Amino acid sequence: MGQTMPKPGLRPFLPADTPVCAAIYEASIAELTGDDYTEAQQEAWIAAIGEDDFAARLGKQLTLIATLQETPVGFASLKGKDHIDLLFVHPSAIGQGVASSLCDALEKLAGARGATKLTAEVSDTAHRFFTKRGYVAQQRNTVPLGDEWLGHTTMQKTLGETPKGAPQ
Known part of the structure; x- marks a missing residue:
């Protein structure tokens, strides 16, 4: 009999x-981003x-920490009531x-704050994940980071809608 994976726990971010x-x-x-970004782009992004x-950024936003067996393994933040600012696993x-649990929670919290749509600036690496969750590309962006330029996509989801092909 197969072993089931524990469901990620979620808790609020603490400065520590x-x-x-x-x-x-x-x-x-x-x-995780090596297939989509060069090493120089990755280094600029990290820096x-x-x-x-x-x-300060995490503390000013509604930030959640995802844990597996009490160990932090991911985090996500909601900026204002309707923008996913950061999501990393x-x-x-x-x-x-982990990413699904974080995203589910942020979508529910955004809805509870009165948001009808949720946006995110999505890396090329995360694009497929957000698409599967029902986010739709709005525009392509390029941002300067140091001497590098990074591409990402603004994506948006109407809250309350089930993505096509998702279980009901």
């Missing part, structure tokens, strides 16, 4: 979580957020429902 969130952010970019700025936790 900043170092582990920074490590998840860095590992996620370094290990874009200093730890003090990172702590440690490479060791990919495929265990």
